[in-house]
Structures are given as structure tokens and as C-alpha cells.
Amino acid sequence: MYNIDAKGMHFKELNEQVRAAVKDGEDEITLQNVNGQYYIGVGIREKPTITIEGVPGNDLAAFMDGPTLRVKSNAQDNIANTMNSGKVIIEGHAGDVLGYGMRGGKLHIKGNVGYRVGIHMKGYKKQIPTIVAGGTAGDFFGEYMAGGVLILLGLEGTDVKTNPIAGDYLGTGMHGGKIFVRGEIDPTRIGAEVGILDLDENDHKLLKKCLEDFCADFDLSVDDIMKEPFKKLEPITDRPYGNLYAY
Amino acid sequence: MTHNFQKDIAGCGLTGLIDKKGKGVDGSHIKTSLSLMTDRGNGLGAGYAAYGIYPEFEDYYAFHVMYDFESSRMEVEEILKANYDIEKKEEIPTAKVESIVINPLLMRYFVKPKAEKIRPGSNEKDFVVQFVMKVNSEIEGAYVFSSGKNMGAFKGVGNPQEIGDFFKIEEYTGYIWTGHTRFPTNTPGWWGGAHPFTLLDWSIVHNGEISSYGINKRYLEMYGYKLTLLTDTEVVAYLFDLLVRRHGLDIKTACTVLAAPFWKDIDRLDDDEREAYTTLRSTYASALLNGPFSLLFGHSKGLVGINDRIKLRPLVAATKGDMTYMASEESAIREICPDPERVWAPRAGDPVIVEREG
Numbered sequence: 001m002y003n004i005d006a007k008g009m010h011f012k013e014l015n016e017q018v019r020a021a022v023k024d025g026e027d028e029i030t031l032q033n034v035n036g037q038y039y040i041g042v043g044i045r046e047k048p049t050i051t052i053e054g055v056p057g058n059d060l061a062a063f064m065d066g067p068t069l070r071v072k073s074n075a076q077d078n079i080a081n082t083m084n085s086g087k088v089i090i091e092g093h094a095g096d097v098l099g100y101g102m103r104g105g106k107l108h109i110k111g112n113v114g115y116r117v118g119i120h121m122k123g124y125k126k127q128i129p130t131i132v133a134g135g136t137a138g139d140f141f142g143e144y145m146a147g148g149v150l151i152l153l154g155l156e157g158t159d160v161k162t163n164p165i166a167g168d169y170l171g172t173g174m175h176g177g178k179i180f181v182r183g184e185i186d187p188t189r190i191g192a193e194v195g196i197l198d199l200d201e202n203d204h205k206l207l208k209k210c211l212e213d214f215c216a217d218f219d220l221s222v223d224d225i226m227k228e229p230f231k232k233l234e235p236i237t238d239r240p241y242g243n244l245y246a247y
Numbered sequence: 248m249t250h251n252f253q254k255d256i257a258g259c260g261l262t263g264l265i266d267k268k269g270k271g272v273d274g275s276h277i278k279t280s281l282s283l284m285t286d287r288g289n290g291l292g293a294g295y296a297a298y299g300i301y302p303e304f305e306d307y308y309a310f311h312v313m314y315d316f317e318s319s320r321m322e323v324e325e326i327l328k329a330n331y332d333i334e335k336k337e338e339i340p341t342a343k344v345e346s347i348v349i350n351p352l353l354m355r356y357f358v359k360p361k362a363e364k365i366r367p368g369s370n371e372k373d374f375v376v377q378f379v380m381k382v383n384s385e386i387e388g389a390y391v392f393s394s395g396k397n398m399g400a401f402k403g404v405g406n407p408q409e410i411g412d413f414f415k416i417e418e419y420t421g422y423i424w425t426g427h428t429r430f431p432t433n434t435p436g437w438w439g440g441a442h443p444f445t446l447l448d449w450s451i452v453h454n455g456e457i458s459s460y461g462i463n464k465r466y467l468e469m470y471g472y473k474l475t476l477l478t479d480t481e482v483v484a485y486l487f488d489l490l491v492r493r494h495g496l497d498i499k500t501a502c503t504v505l506a507a508p509f510w511k512d513i514d515r516l517d518d519d520e521r522e523a524y525t526t527l528r529s530t531y532a533s534a535l536l537n538g539p540f541s542l543l544f545g546h547s548k549g550l551v552g553i554n555d556r557i558k559l560r561p562l563v564a565a566t567k568g569d570m571t572y573m574a575s576e577e578s579a580i581r582e583i584c585p586d587p588e589r590v591w592a593p594r595a596g597d598p599v600i601v602e603r604e605g
Contacts (some may be wrong), residue, residue, distance in 0.1 A: 011286070036283050036578025055578045074590060076576055077561055095577075095592060096561060114592050115558045139557060139595065167594075188515075 002026040007033035011057060022046050022067075041069050047086070058095075061088045064105070072175055077114070080107045083129070089217045093135065102129040103149065109133045110218050115167065117138045123147025123177060131221075132214040139167035142233070145190075146176040151210055153225060154183045170194070171233045179233040180207050182225070195236035203232055258560070259454035261286030262574035263425035263440075263543040264583075265550040265601050270569065271299055274416035274495070275426065276583045279320060281407040281426035283582045284575060287454075291436025292429030293410040294402025296393070296443040296450035296545050297421035305397040307334050307357035307492050308375055313438055314352040315388030323382055330378065331358035344413045347405050351438050353392075355399070358495050372447055372492065378472070379446060384473040390439040395448030398547065402427075402441035410441075422603065423550050425543045427452035434478045443545070444476065444484040447492070450545040453480040454575055455560045458538030466533035480542075498551060498600055504531040506556050506596040543573055549602040558595035565590040571601045 002021050006014050014037045021029055028050045031040070034054035041050060041061040049068045056077065061069055074092035078100065085105045093111035100118045104127040112135035119140065122130050129148035135154045142150050154165040165183040167170040172191030180203070185196055199207065207230060208222065215222045258294035262280045266272065277295055301309050310327075314320045316406060327333060362501040365374045393400035398421075401414040411417070427442035431501065443450040457463065457479035464474045464482055470493070472485045481604045483505070486507045490501040504527060513524045528535070539559030544551040552573040554562050563577045572580040593599050593605060 035581055036576055038286065055581055057576065057578060074577055076578065093590075093592070095563075096558065112592075115595065138592075 002029045005032050011037040018235050099131045107131045111135045114138045118142045118150045120144045121148040137166045140169045141166045141173045142179050144173040148177045150179045152181045158183050160184045175235045182230050194233050197232045258430045260284030260575045261452045262579045263571045265423045268569045269422045271420035274419045276426035277426045278411035280579045280583045283579045285406050288428030289430045290406045290442035293407045294441040296400045296425045298398040298423035299421040300419040301397045304357040310356040311392035313390045319388035322386050330364045333358050380473040383475040393445040400443050400445050403438045425452045425545050440478045444480050446484045446488050448547045451483045453542040455536045455540035482560040484490045501596040504534050505536045551600050553598040564599050
């Protein structure tokens with residue numbers, strides 16, 4: 001157990017201290033009094049568990065490749081950009097542009113997420129990046145998604161008109177991966193290349209596995225969550241723009 | 248060393264606060280909040296707007312004016328003397344800040360327009376606007392930083408801490424504050440180009456780019472505004488003046504003009520609403536702000552935060568007691584309000600409007 005008091009500290013110094021601690025073999029690190037420091041967890045390839053007390057700054061866990069980060073409050077924008085492996089757990093809400101180009105690992109948010117979550121996510125064989133949000137999402141959720149899994153739960157209740165589970169342009173340009181949504185999807189707010197489908201047996205297995213992990217992080221019940229029906233969004237054509245320049 | 252950052256990539260940062268009961272807080276709060284986001288800017292511009300700072304002169308227009316040359320000052324003061332009763336004139340108090348090597352002369356004047364100078368059919372505020380436009384466009388090296396009553400803009404080339412220290416911002420007490428740290432992208436970093444941009448008691452701080460600047464500029468020029476400050480954000484201050492003061496729109500409607508709903512969404516509304524929004528968008532097509540923005544709009548009666556229609560720039564809001572805070576980053580709010588009662592991210596194009604009570 002290793003503590004760093006981040007109060008008033010610039011991000012450069014804080015991240016130098018974190019990297020030094022990781023290099024010294026510390027595998028449980030707590031950052032206290034964090035407020036707004038950018039780039040926490042960036043590029044770290046070892047597997048420590050880092051607990052963050054306070055609101056971390058932008059670009060948390062960018063290019064991260066191994067660690068587990070647990071944020072005890074809300075978090076800001078650009079989390080898990082191009083992350084390769086490891087896990088980020090956020091006990092509050094999170095901001096915009098989460099998991100951009102994410103290629104592996106897990107991002108679990110208990111609350112709501114902002115705009116542009118899971119854009120350009122990609123997957124390959126065992127590399128299945130996964131984002132689960134317990135609340136709602138803003139516009140452009142899963143835009144240009146190429147692989148991996150996005151799950152939206154709407155646990156605090158949603159309404160398709162006044163408090164939709166996802167915003168506009170859901171899955172626009174999506175050409176791979178799966179989006180699971182617990183609740184009603186407005187079919188006029190999804191991308192033209194995406195279909196709203198029922199889950200098959202494999203989907204159920206995958207969803208349950210993801211939710212078991214999510215629920216363990218926040219002490220929630222998988223069975224309660226799975227009582228409500230889910231829908232799946234998937235690309236329904238292989239090459240939607242195959243003829244765009246070939247007419 | 249595996250991480251060698253040659254530079255920090257950033258965008259502008261903004262923050263603001265309002266006490267809706269009108270109770271004042273000193274400038275150290277906004278400076279602390281803004282300084283947390285110093286790395287969003289690059290030191291080429293920072294500034295503050297404050298409301299309620301000149302209670303002893305609350306009936307006078309407070310002109311903050313920047314001069315590059317002594318001759319510009321003489322020219323402006325000649326016009327001032329001819330058109331205004333000047334209650335008080337002084338240099339804006341500043342402190343020595345090591346990193347600020349060169350600064351323009353900064354003066355403030357507390358004035359009232361001479362009644363006989365205002366043309367019949369015109370009014371005092373139009374008269375002041377014309378003065379501001381004349382100074383900014385015709386007098387070389389003179390720029391009006393602010394021209395409202397009981398408010399002022401303090402801005403320059405430097406980072407938030409430096410500009411705050413330079414203007415001794417903590418010595419002022421106001422019920423609304425906004426602050427901005429700048430990362431100029433398309434236009435020069437100079438004293439007049441720092442935010443906030445103001446006219447009368449309207450003030451704007453902005454993160455993003457107004458891609459529609461050309462259209463907005465030509466539209467505003469038809470109404471006599473002159474755009475001289477080399478920065479896109481200038482149009483927003485003048486658009487609020489046109490829409491709210493001169494055309495009488497309420498602030499929510501003005502926000503709907505600037506960040507209008509998409510046609511596809513207007514088409515989904517019921518008949519009455521569809522007609523209203525269609526009329527508004529058609530009438531004010533040239534006032535639509537395109538491009539990415541989050542901005543804070545301050546005026547003597549309130550504070551407004553608004554995003555572009557697809558939220559291409561960040562904005563977070565929080566409340567505690569009578570205070571409302573809005574900023575580019577939640578941490579900038581928590582730096583001065585560690586335990587807000589409510590924190591939320593406003594939706595795209597959906598303004599947060601806080602009015603002062605009483």
C-alpha cells in the first residue's frame with residue numbers, strides 16, 4: 001500500500017511519482033486529493049491497482065496497458081483513449097469521448113456517460129474492449145464502432161422522450177462489434193447501417209459475463225439487471241458504402 | 248524516460264460563477280478555479296469579467312480602455328470629453344508581474360452620456376455602442392475592453408495566475424465572475440484578443456471556433472456593428488446585444504437562435520412549435536453560430552452557459568446553495584466548491600440560464 005497526496009500537485013509531478021512507485025514494484029497505490037490532474041495511468045504497462053480519490057483530469061488511462069484504476073468520484077473527458085488492456089472503474093459519472101479507439105480492456109462507469117462514447121472502438125480475436133455504463137449516454141454512442149462491446153443499462157430509469165437511454169446518432173457508421181441496450185431505443189435516432197435485434201444465446205452469454213464483472217465492481221445484482229429486456233444493435237450490412245464511389 | 252512530451256495539446260478553458268442572491272465574492276475564487284485549467288491555454292491570453300465591482304459608480308458607464316500609444320489616449324479622451332460627463336478617470340491599478348514585460352496603457356473612466364448629444368429617436372445605450380465601435384474601428388491603438396455599468400473586463404497576454412495577479416483581481420468583489428484561459432488557434436494572441444469580449448454589460452468567454460464568423464460578421468455589420476478585434480468570439484457579444492437588447496428576444500429564445508435545433512428535429516415537433524422554430528431559424532439564419540463552442544454569457548442580471556448543437560466542447564455545471572458554477576472541467580469547479588450539491592453536464596445546445604433574484 002503506497003499513498004501519494006496529490007493536493008495542488010501538477011500532473012507532471014504526480015505522474016512521475018506514480019511511475020516511480022510502479023517501477024519500484026508497488027502494486028497498490030492510492031492517490032489522495034486528486035483534482036483535475038491529467039494523464040493518470042497513461043502508458044503504464046505493469047499491473048498495479050491505483051485508487052483515485054477526487055476527480056481526475058482528462059485523458060485518464062490513455063494508452064494504458066495493464067493497470068486497474070478505481071475512481072471514487074466522477075471523472076472527466078477522454079478516458080481510455082486507445083487503451084489496450086487493464087480496467088478503469090468509475091464510481092460516479094464520466095464525461096465525453098470515452099474509449100476512443102479503445103482496443104482492449106474494460107471501462108466500467110456506474111453513472112451516466114457523455115457524448116461520443118466508444119467511437120472507433122475495435123476488436124480482434126481475444127482483444128474485446130468493453131464499456132459498460134450504468135446510466136444513460138449522450139449523442140454519438142458507438143459511432144464508427146468496429147469491434148468490442150458497449151453496454152448501456154439505464155439503471156436510474158429512462159424515458160424515450162424526456163430522458164432517453166442514448167442520444168442521437170446511436171451507432172452511426174458502425175461496422176463491427178455489438179451494442180447492448182437495456183430499454184427502449186428510438187429507431188429514428190440510430191445510424192442507417194444499424195439494426196435493432198433480439199439477443200441470441202451467444203449474446204446472452206456474452207452480456208451476462210460482462211455484467212457479472214460490472215456488478216462485482218459496484219456490488220450490484222446481475223439477476224435484477226437482467227430482469228429487464230435488452231436489445232442488441234449490430235451493423236446489418238457488411239460494406240454499407242461499398243458502392244459509394246463506384247456508381 | 249519513456250514519455251517525452253514536446254508540447255501539451257490543449258484547448259481554451261473557461262469558468263464562471265454566480266450568486267443568485269447578488270452577494271459578492273472576491274476575485275481570488277475565479278482565479279483559483281481558472282488557474283487549475285492553466286494547461287488548457289498556452290499563456291497567450293487570459294481574462295476575467297466581473298459584475299457588481301463598482302457599486303459607488305453604479306449609475307455610470309465604466310469604460311475600460313487599452314491604449315498602445317499616448318496619442319490614442321489623447322484622441323479618445325477628446326471624444327469622451329465632448330460627449331460624456333466624466334465623474335472619474337484613472338489608470339486601472341496593476342501590480343508588477345515578472346513575466347508581463349510589455350503591457351498597453353490601461354485606463355478606466357466612469358462616465359454619463361451628455362443628454363443633448365443623444366440624437367432624438369436614439370437612446371443612451373445605442374450612443375455608448377456607437378462610441379465603442381468608433382474607438383475600436385477608427386482610433387489606432389485604442390480598444391474598449393468593457394463598457395457596462397458596475398462591471399468590467401480585465402484581460403491580457405499571460406496565463407490565468409499572471410493576469411489575475413497583474414490586475415489584482417482579488418481586490419474586487421462581484422456577484423458574477425467569468426474567466427478564460429486562451430489557446431489561440433486561428434488568430435493572434437494579443438491584449439485585445441484575450442477573452443472576455445464585451446459590449447455594454449454583455450460579456451462572453453468562449454472555447455471553440457465560430458466557423459460561421461464571416462456570415463455573422465456581415466450580418467452584424469448591417470446593424471452598425473464593427474468587428475475589429477481579429478477574433479471570432481467578438482460576434483457572440485454583439486449578437487446578444489442585437490437579439491436581446493435591440494430585438495427584445497428573451498435570453499432563452501436568443502440561445503435558440505444561436506444554437507438552433509437541426510431541421511430534422513424541428514420536423515418532429517408538433518405544428519405550433521414547428522412553425523415557431525421554423526420562423527425563428529428563417530428570420531435569424533445569419534445569426535446561427537456554427538462550429539464547436541462552449542461559452543459563458545454574463546450580464547448584469549445573470550449568467551448563461553451554452554454548448555454548440557452537437558457538444559463539440561466541454562461544459563459542466565454545479566450548484567451549491569445560492570451559487571451556480573459552470574466550467575470546462577468539473578475539477579475547476581471543485582477547486583473552489585469541493586462538495587457541490589448537484590453536478591451535471593448540460594446537453595448539446597441546451598442553455599443553462601441562471602437569473603439573479605430581485
